[in-house]
Amino acid sequence: MKSNEISRRHFISTAAAATAGVAISGISSPVFANSKDTSDKLALLGGKSVRGDKKWQKWPQWNAEKFDPKMKEVMSSLTWSRSKNVAEFEKKWAEMHGSKHCLSTVNGTNALSAAWMQSNIGPGDEVICSPYTFSASIFGILYKGAMPVFADIDPTTFQIDPAQIRKKITPRTKGILPVHICGYPSDMPAIMKIAREHNLFVVEDACQAHLAEIGGKKVGTWGNAGCFSFQASKNLPIGEGGGILTDNTEYYDRLYSYHNFGYASGSVSGQISSISALILANKIRMAEYQAVIGLCQMEKLEEQHKIRNENGAYLNEKLAAYPGVSPVKLHKGATAASYYIYAMVYNEDKMDGLPRKRFIEALNAEGVPVATGYPNDPLYGQPMLKEVFASDIYKKCYSASELDFEKYKQKNHCPSLIKTYNSALWIWNGGLMLGTKSDMDDIINAVDKIHNNVAKLK
Template identity: 50%
Template sequence: MNNNKGRRNFIKKSAVIGLGATLSFDAVLPVVLNATGKPAVLGGRPLVGAPWPKWPIWNRETDEPLVLEALRSGVWSRAEKVTLFEKKWAALIGAKRALATVNGTNALITAVAQSDIGGGDEVILPPYTFIATLTAILNAGAMPVFADVNPDTFLIDPEAIKKKITSRTRAILPVHICGLPADMGAIMQISKEHNLVVIEDACQAWLAEIDHKKVGTFGHAGCFSFQNSKNLPIGEGGAIVSDDEAFMDRCVSYHNLGLPYGTASARPGSKLRLTEYQAAIGMVQMERLLPQTATRNENARYLVQQMKTIKGITPHTLTPGVTQAAYHLFPFKYDQRFFANLPRAQFLKALQAEGIPCSGGYMPLNDIKNLGNTFETKNYKKMYAASELSYERFKENNQCPKNETLCHEAVWLPQNVLLANKEAMDMIVSAIQKIQKNAAAIKKGTV
């Protein structure tokens, strides 16, 4: 699922067992297998029959007045509602300022471009992320450098970052993938020691926290996405947050045709302004984000404890100090050796057949195919020596073996699943147990 369509359709198709309020799971006991009979993938009855919470959520009575007000005003381009949305988002995240953009990808592109990152610079990023992180670096003419992940957390490993720093390293782009906070304490220490810019890709990490401080506010800037599948859905949209006033002035200028703004003089720019009705949708959805985030975290904690009782299933580990995750996705690792060597693809198909939406997640972003023809473009040829533009050299220098393994073991559950109730979490565990009990038959294709 290393492409836009696949990742977004994955959550869109996850269609209510019930929108539970925040649940309390003080006593966590292992789920006892209550699913017997033929596996659904072999023609049996699916364990889950009711639909999962639909996404996005829209309530006509409470949600439409503000949007209709924006539409009927005739003021559709950026104006007061976008400014208000930015102020509300900055306050919620705990940043001095926020700038809304047309999407998260362009939030990243803007933040990188206005951090004085360009040709000849190296930028460190993880290989386990969406392609937009890489796009922002390539768009600036910089050279991406991949640092391996910690497979327990699914996140970039600070120790791997240290090994990739050279005299040309300009920035680190840590990604809070799946809404799980990266180790920002260690990353910011590395940044301080080497005088590096840190831009947090928090496009999947709304309201995630480390020691009660929101991600996106640790580095020099943080970027968020509000695409339709996201925990704060607008359809399309993004935002940059930062406490650096001069940097934010440059970002405002860049997103508005490069026109002067505040302390920022005219510059090469783009047109990335959010509309008024998008901002209205965003403010409506923002009202739900706090209680939904609490519910996702409560269910995720319960699910982690239950999954730990199943051999061959290893739920993610949160970075020390995390006080809240966003859980845009709930990731865990699957070891087929404990499932009669049933390949992951068959495990996913069997789990889906039982009524549990899931996917295998990302493929390695450090694959040279994701560079496209970047190294063959006129600009890159002018900025780099021919030896630096060898795809084979790039591949050799950007090996991430732990990520390679992770990409073949990972399983994702979408965020809307975590909005269901405790019984629904038990059904997920029971479905995995049912597959494990019948793994040999599923692999063979017969009961």
């Protein structure tokens, strides 16, 4: 047996025994076809990196020979505002998800805001939100004067925990905002069961979860609305862009009117040729050249989605052998993630106390782009909310006690979220999950190398 096989077996067994009282047995290097001798000096300590000079796939990707003529056509037409290309993009995005309607917007933030703006929530109402997300997720809730209430996550899936949602329901609860963070599906069957029981409006933040699914049903089609981002890093990159899916035609009509100055649309009816605004609205229309980029990117999306899931499953299987990292789990029933981000949980206690920061430095040095994800700055404690609570409309609609920011933070504290902030690992590079099996093996070899040399890192 090679020396590195002996050392890795020794590490795995002793680390597991120290934390769980049980040694992991039956695991030995190599654990996959392209494993390397990882007893070499770590790159962080002056050794050669696992990746060497190899590059990850660039993102976004663009086939200039194939797609430049399509862009030239739309630019030469001088029809740049919303027209036939936007309509085609919406039709294809809806069909790809099995949804009746898609409304495109200038970006995902506006998609989320519009979805809530055309809901029936308002001042005094509460919306239960996932706390593991970006601030833009809740803008629309605040625009409507409603109160975001945060339910904790399941730290093994990173998704809002349905059991915690139930604990937060009050007579004032009117909606739920699940966020399919990193591209992993939230437990929508359980969430929708709660929503039906309490007549709650559900907006899915699927901005990171293109084509993820549960039992073959795509995320973004479970709730009343599903919102997507097509920002440059996303799995369908346009640069900027957003979309809202819904099966409710009346709601879609209001969304369409809202994104177009409030003009008449379908059931939002007015006089023919009237340019009078019928509802308080916005102008957040997608442009024709945005839609053309999206249509071009859509041509390979399903093929890329398949590759991402194959690579995700491969990494999940192989990395499960390492006690220092735990791949984020798909909840029971989820049949595909988008793997916008490949996420893991760092187990410091199983790495002989090696700080996560040091592990990240070592993995980056081996050529694997990994970071902590969102900083330890809970959304329910951000200054934005304190400013909103000081506004006249919130002061008129809520008691002083409800707007006491320190009390609000305590009431919404999510222990599992904090645990995740301090243990999450995000491997994030747009083209990385489209790599070859050899590329995935480099990730596994890098993790193996660090496990094999943890004492030297300390």
